[in-house]
Amino acid sequence: MDNKRGLFFYLKLYGKIVVQDIKSKMSYRADFIISTIGMVATNISGFIGFYILFRNFPSINGWTYDEMLFLYGFSLVSITPVQCLFDNNWSLRINVYTGDFIKYCFRPVNLFFYYQSEIFDIKGLGQLAFGIGTIIYAWSRIGLPVTFLAILKLIIFLSTASLVMIALQNAAAATCFWIQNSFYVLDLVNRFRDYAKYPITIFSPVFRFIFTFLFPIAFIAYYPSLVILRPNEIPLLTWLSPFIGAAFFYVSYRIWMYGAMRYNGTGS
Amino acid sequence: MKKYLTLTRAGIIEALQFRLSFVVIVVGNLLYLTVIYFLWKAIYASAGADRVNGMTFTDTLIYLVLATALFNFMEMYTVWEIGRSIQSGKIVLDIIKPMPYRRYLFWSFTGSFVTQFFLTFLPTFIVVCILTHGTIRFGVNIPLFILSVTMGIIINYSIDFIVGTICLYTESIWGINIMKQVIVLLFSGAVIPVAFFPETFKKVTFCLPFRAIYDAPLSILLSQGTSYPDLLHMFFVQLIWCVVMTAVSVLFWNVSLRQITVNGG
Amino acid sequence: MDNNEKPVIELKNISKEFKVLNRHEGLKGSIRDLFSRDYRTVKAVDDVSMTVNQGEIVGYLGPNGAGKSTTIKMMTGVLEPTSGQILVRGNVPYLHRSENAQNIGVVFGQRSQLWWALPLIESFRILKDIYGISDQAYKDIQDLYRSLVDIEDLLHKPVRQMSLGQRTLSDILAAFLHDPAIVFLDEPTIGLDVSMKAKIRELICELNNKRNTTVILTTHDMGDVDALCRRIVIIDRGKKLYDNDIEHLKGFFGSYRTLKVRMDGDLKKKALKVQNEFPSLSVTGDDEWISVLVDESRDRVVDVLEKLQQSHNIKDMQLEEISTEEVIKKIYEGAASPSSDSEGA
Numbered sequence: 001m002d003n004k005r006g007l008f009f010y011l012k013l014y015g016k017i018v019v020q021d022i023k024s025k026m027s028y029r030a031d032f033i034i035s036t037i038g039m040v041a042t043n044i045s046g047f048i049g050f051y052i053l054f055r056n057f058p059s060i061n062g063w064t065y066d067e068m069l070f071l072y073g074f075s076l077v078s079i080t081p082v083q084c085l086f087d088n089n090w091s092l093r094i095n096v097y098t099g100d101f102i103k104y105c106f107r108p109v110n111l112f113f114y115y116q117s118e119i120f121d122i123k124g125l126g127q128l129a130f131g132i133g134t135i136i137y138a139w140s141r142i143g144l145p146v147t148f149l150a151i152l153k154l155i156i157f158l159s160t161a162s163l164v165m166i167a168l169q170n171a172a173a174a175t176c177f178w179i180q181n182s183f184y185v186l187d188l189v190n191r192f193r194d195y196a197k198y199p200i201t202i203f204s205p206v207f208r209f210i211f212t213f214l215f216p217i218a219f220i221a222y223y224p225s226l227v228i229l230r231p232n233e234i235p236l237l238t239w240l241s242p243f244i245g246a247a248f249f250y251v252s253y254r255i256w257m258y259g260a261m262r263y264n265g266t267g268s
Numbered sequence: 269m270k271k272y273l274t275l276t277r278a279g280i281i282e283a284l285q286f287r288l289s290f291v292v293i294v295v296g297n298l299l300y301l302t303v304i305y306f307l308w309k310a311i312y313a314s315a316g317a318d319r320v321n322g323m324t325f326t327d328t329l330i331y332l333v334l335a336t337a338l339f340n341f342m343e344m345y346t347v348w349e350i351g352r353s354i355q356s357g358k359i360v361l362d363i364i365k366p367m368p369y370r371r372y373l374f375w376s377f378t379g380s381f382v383t384q385f386f387l388t389f390l391p392t393f394i395v396v397c398i399l400t401h402g403t404i405r406f407g408v409n410i411p412l413f414i415l416s417v418t419m420g421i422i423i424n425y426s427i428d429f430i431v432g433t434i435c436l437y438t439e440s441i442w443g444i445n446i447m448k449q450v451i452v453l454l455f456s457g458a459v460i461p462v463a464f465f466p467e468t469f470k471k472v473t474f475c476l477p478f479r480a481i482y483d484a485p486l487s488i489l490l491s492q493g494t495s496y497p498d499l500l501h502m503f504f505v506q507l508i509w510c511v512v513m514t515a516v517s518v519l520f521w522n523v524s525l526r527q528i529t530v531n532g533g
Numbered sequence: 534m535d536n537n538e539k540p541v542i543e544l545k546n547i548s549k550e551f552k553v554l555n556r557h558e559g560l561k562g563s564i565r566d567l568f569s570r571d572y573r574t575v576k577a578v579d580d581v582s583m584t585v586n587q588g589e590i591v592g593y594l595g596p597n598g599a600g601k602s603t604t605i606k607m608m609t610g611v612l613e614p615t616s617g618q619i620l621v622r623g624n625v626p627y628l629h630r631s632e633n634a635q636n637i638g639v640v641f642g643q644r645s646q647l648w649w650a651l652p653l654i655e656s657f658r659i660l661k662d663i664y665g666i667s668d669q670a671y672k673d674i675q676d677l678y679r680s681l682v683d684i685e686d687l688l689h690k691p692v693r694q695m696s697l698g699q700r701t702l703s704d705i706l707a708a709f710l711h712d713p714a715i716v717f718l719d720e721p722t723i724g725l726d727v728s729m730k731a732k733i734r735e736l737i738c739e740l741n742n743k744r745n746t747t748v749i750l751t752t753h754d755m756g757d758v759d760a761l762c763r764r765i766v767i768i769d770r771g772k773k774l775y776d777n778d779i780e781h782l783k784g785f786f787g788s789y790r791t792l793k794v795r796m797d798g799d800l801k802k803k804a805l806k807v808q809n810e811f812p813s814l815s816v817t818g819d820d821e822w823i824s825v826l827v828d829e830s831r832d833r834v835v836d837v838l839e840k841l842q843q844s845h846n847i848k849d850m851q852l853e854e855i856s857t858e859e860v861i862k863k864i865y866e867g868a869a870s871p872s873s874d875s876e877g878a
Contacts, residue, residue, distance in 0.1 A: 013662050017648075020659070024650035024691065034443035038450075045450040049459055053311070056320050056464050061310045103646045105611045108634035109663055118648070181289045188296040195303050202310035207302060215299070281560055 010113055018120045025122065032122075039123040043076070043130045046194075061202050066141040067229055068197070073134030075197040075221035076127055078161035082169050083124030088116050089173035093182045096263060105260075112256055142229075150228065156242065157224035163245035164219040165193065170252035177259030196220035212237065216248060271367065272375040279379015290387060297340065297388050301395075304332050321463045326403055328461060330396055330490060335458045335482045337392040338417065341384035342424050342481070344377045347448060350432030351441030363525070370521055374425055381421070409489055409499075416485035416503065419510045424481045426513035427452065429521065436524050457483035477513055480506040541714055541747050542585040542608060547617035548771075549578040549603050577603040579771035580617070587714065588745040590737075592752065592762035592779075596865045600771040601751045605717050608749070609637060622714055635664065638708030638716040643723065645700050646707065647692045653703050654688040657710060664711035671710075678706055681739050682732070698729035705733065709740050715747040716740075722754055734760040755858040767864055774864055782860055792834055793822040794841060795849040803845070810844065811837065822851070 025032055050072060054065045063071075092115075095101040104115050135154075144150065172189040176182030192215070200208055200218040211218045223238045237244075312318075312325040323331070350373070353359040363369045397404055431448045435441055453459050455478040462473055462483045473479050484506045491499055555571040556562070578600040585591055595601050606612035607619055610626030610633040619626055626633040639646070647656040661671050678684050684706070687699055695703065701721055708716050718737065722730045738761060741748050750761060758765060758779070765782060767775040775782065796803060804818025807825065814837070815826045825841075827834050834852065841847060 013659070016662060017659055020648070020651050020655045028439065030438050031440035031443065034438060034440035035446075036443070038440075038443035038446040041447050042450050045454045048454060052460050052464055052466070052469070055466060057311045057315045060314050062314075100644050102606070102611065103639075103641060103644045105630075106609055106634055106637070106639040106646070107663055108631045175292070179289050179292065184289055184292050184296065188292070188300070191300065192303070195307065198307055198310075203303075203306045207306065210299075277560055284564060 005109065010110070013109070014113075014117050017117050021118075021120045022122060035123050036126055039126045040130075043127060046072075061199055063199055066138050069134060070138035070142065070229060071199070071221045071225055072197045073131045073136075073138055074158065074161070074225045075193070076131030076134060078131075078158050078220055078224075079165050079193055080124050080128040080131065081159075081162040082165045083127060084121050086116055086166055086169055087121040087124075088119040089169050090186060091119075092173045093176040093186075096176050097181075101260075101263065111260055112253060139228075144228065153227050157227050157238075160242040160245035161220050161224045163249045164216050164241075165196075167245070167248035167252035168193075168216070170249075170256050174252070174256040174259040177263040192217050193220060196222070198222075216244070219244060219248075272371070272378075275372070275375040276378040276382065279376055280382055281379070283380055283383040293340075293384075293387050294391070297337070297392065300336065301333055301392065304336065305329060308332065321461075323461060323463055326400055327490065330400060330403060331457075331461050331486055332459075333392060333396055334486055334489070337389045338420070338482055338485070339453075339458050340388040341381060342421055344380055344425075344428070346373065346377065346425065346428035347432045347435070347445040348441065349373065350429070351435040351445070354435050355439070355441070370429055370518060373429070377425075404489065409491055412499065412503065413485055413489040416488050416506060419506050420481045420485050422510050423477055423506070423513050424452075426510075426517040427477065427481075429517040430513075433517070433521050433524050452478050452481065455479065456481045457486075477509040480509045539587050540584045541587050541622050542583075542749075543618075543620040544581055544583050544604075544608075545618040547578055547581045547604070547607060547614045547619060548576060549600075549607060549612065550615045551575045551577055576771050578607070578614075578768075581768065581771070581773045582617075583766055583773070583776055585715075585747060585749065587747055588741070589764060590741055590748040590750060590761050592750050592758040592765040593768075594751070594753075594758065594765055594861060595768040599769045601768065602719065604768070605719065605749065605751065608715075609639060609717060610634065635711070636714045638711070638713040639719075640701070640704045640708045640717070640721055641719045643720075645692055645704055647700075647703060649693050650691055652689045652691050653706075656692065656703075656707060657688075660707060660710050666711050670712060674710055674712065677740075677743060681736055682706075698725050698733075701725065701729075701733060702736065705736060705740075709744065709746065712744060713746065715749065718748060718750045718752075720752050720754075721750070722752065722757055730754070730756065731760075737761060755856070755861065759857055767861065769865060779857065782857065789855050790827055790829060790834060791853040791855070792825045792827055792837060793851040793853060794825070794838075794845075794847050795822055796845050796847055807841070807845075810840070 050069075054068065058065060060068060092101070095104075104111060107114050139146070168189050169186070172185045173182060175185045179185075196217040200211060200222045203211060208218075212223075219241050223235070223241050226234050226238045308325065308328055312320070312328070318324055320328075350359075353362055359369075362372065365372050427448070431444055434444055438444065455473050455476050457473075457479060458481075462470060462479060465473060484502055487502060488499060551574070552572045553575050555573055581600075581604065593601055593604070603612065607614050608621055608626060610621075610628075610630040613627040621633055622636050624633050624636075647653065648659065651659075657675075660666070666674075682702065687695070687703055690699070692700060692703065705718070705721060708718075721737070722733055725733065734757060737748060737750075740746060741761075748761070750757060752758065762779060764777065765775065765779055766773065800818045800820065800823055802818075804816050804823045807818075807823055808814075808816040811825065814828075814832070817824050825837060827837055838847075838850065
């Protein structure tokens with residue numbers, strides 16, 4: 001029997017599950033509307049906070065309001081995939097705690113894929129719209145030229161940034177295989193991603209190192225967006241960020257899978 | 269009283285079961301405080317002034333750090349708890365307990381209050397005291413602060429409970445919870461000190477109960493040239509909110525519950 | 534089918550150990566546990582061997598915490614044994630979890646594996662893709678399902694709106710959908726009413742018949758065992774206690790039957806009298822019946838009854854087999870061994 005399923009198999013399967021999932025979500029209209037309002041409220045409040053801050057302090061560490069706005073929009077877009085596609089990570093802790101996680105282990109498909117495919121969070125798309133709007137606004141305010149190459153760069157580096165975010169969340173969620181109550185870890189990562197929109201240069205060297213290599217929030221917005229904002233002084237790390245993103249993602253995937261297998265070895 | 273303290277004790281024991289979570293909480297808290305420190309240092313450095321809106325860098329830092337610490341130990345994710353109980357039907361078991369649900373839930377959370385207090389708030393407070401060399405006065409403001417925090421906890425819990433009650437009417441726990449969190453965090457001054465708000469915004473804030481959760485206790489703690497009438501005024505306002513929100517939450521719950529039991533929701 | 538003697542599952546000296554933290558009581562104990570390194574090793578499964586052939590229905594029994602689900606997890610490839618060898622259709626399950634998953638179906642009584650929000654038919658369609666079920670096979674199994682249960686109402690209902698019985702039914706149908714060689718059923722009838730239980734048992738029986746699917750059934754409901762299993766395996770504290778036909782189990786105590794009679798007067802007093810008449814048999818009396826336990830390898834029930842009738846005026850009588858439930862209860866309690874002279878019913 002052929003069990004080496006290819007990418008195409010998984011894409012097709014994911015498509016089917018997502019279509020069904022969206023259909024069923026639409027039937028819970030009230031929940032959908034309230035959640036969407038909640039999402040919008042979150043974003044608006046983020047902007048209000050941002051606005052209040054820059055009302056009092058017109059620039060931070062040599063970064064102007066518009067540039068910071070760009071970083072902000074960039075971070076919003078790059079956290080969209082994790083919001084939309086990997087939201088089931090939030091339930092992982094409860095599934096593990098109640099023992100329900102075992103039910104995902106009996107299918108002849110990749111466990112990680114199967115688990116994550118269960119939930120597609122449409123609310124994330126609202127965030128995507130906010131993010132894109134912000135990027136476009138900041139882009140025009142800064143007066144950057146609109147070229148095909150620039151847009152291509154933006155798309156490439158946005159996707160690598162989201163890989164890093166996904167990696168962080170996977171790893172954080174996977175901690176529940178060891179410490180049961182991983183909510184604090186996930187919540188922490190979630191809170192830190194709000195700070196991903198600030199330039200890494202504000203930190204001391206030690207923390208710059210930590211936030212670059214150990215807890216890589218600097219790759220969520222700062223390094224990748226340098227390609228657009230500071231085209232003349234792009235550090236090597238920015239060029240490496242696609243590879244780093246992929247590497248982080250792979251590592252987090254291995255951690256998740258290792259944890260899942262290990263958990264089954266101890267769970268009742 | 270004894271039956272309530274039993275719940276506290278059970279909560280502490282339950283919290284202690286998750287051994288490694290403690291490390292995460294403490295380290296995470298430290299990391300988070302570091303981020304806030306560097307961010308605001310950079311912000312003040314760029315501003316070129318020592319004092320912005322009447323607050324120095326040290327003031328702002330203490331304010332935000334302690335606000336975070338307060339948030340960590342006050343946020344008990346009550347809404348999630350209520351919402352999940354409702355969805356799973358466990359609520360039926362909870363409301364037939366021989367004490368009011370609202371009180372039962374509160375006292376089940378007190379165990380976490382205690383552990384979180386020792387894990388996050390107290391270490392943070394001590395570190396801040398040492399690092400800022402006596403910016404925090406030790407006088408009448410300390411007992412007032414403790415009283416004020418207690419009221420803050422009660423107001424916060426009441427708000428959570430009101431929002432949780434809404435879950436009886438709608439299934440959307442996530443949406444409701446996120447809205448509440450966003451509004452509370454912004455208007456309570458937990459993310460940006462209320463002093464930095466634009467005037468009109470500030471006025472709105474003063475009409476809402478959220479400020480009484482974080483901003484009031486912290487302003488009392490950090491009060492330096494503030495006159496006693498001002499402090500007392502703040503204190504009084506907090507007290508009123510405390511009574512009002514408690515009453516509203518109890519009433520709302522009772523009315524909702526009657527509706528549910530009559531309609532058999 | 535002629536492959537009935539082909540083993541599909543082989544366990545050879547399987548053991549599984551877990552490390553568990555010794556927890557202490559109370560608040561002080563909990564604080565101490567924070568820093569504790571005090572682990573102990575628990576043997577969940579201890580040197581278990583068995584072979585299951587294609588098409589068998591095996592009742593896998595044992596009290597709570599006996600090691601049943603650990604064994605099942607090892608057979609499904611979720612768990613790696615500490616020692617010993619497992620083969621499921623010639624595969625080592627934990628090394629080839631995916632291949633193994635293709636050959637098995639699993640139902641966990643209270644944990645639906647279906648998509649919560651989706652109508653059953655959509656879950657089926659996704660499963661069709663996951664297992665790579667061909668259109669023809671998919672159509673065949675649907676036709677079979679239609680002939681066995683009233684499936685039309687279920688197909689378009691989201692799983693979350695189903696009753697527990699409907700959900701269990703759906704889960705079982707989903708587990709058989711890809712025509713697996715083996716299906717593991719973990720307490721499939723838990724929490725169901727009598728008629729639903731019967732319906733589920735019938736369905737399992739039919740599917741086993743039609744598809745020659747091997748079924749491994751764990752349950753605490755002896756009704757399930759009596760209705761479905763010809764063979765049972767009992768384990769307790771990780772060790773295998775019994776592995777044989779269900780008929781043999783009943784003969785575990787010798788072939789005992791209980792003769793119950795009713796007569797006039799105070800039954801308890803009469804019971805003593807009867808006991809004196811039959812010193813070799815065990816006699817008990819309650820408000821309704823006098824029970825006489827007869828070992829059929831020594832006495833015939835008919836003889837005992839005849840003798841009784843001579844001296845007493847018997848108004849009513851009943852003959853009871855010793856029930857599977859009672860035998861298993863005895864085994865769990867550790868009271869039973871084939872030679873022991875049991876009190877019986």
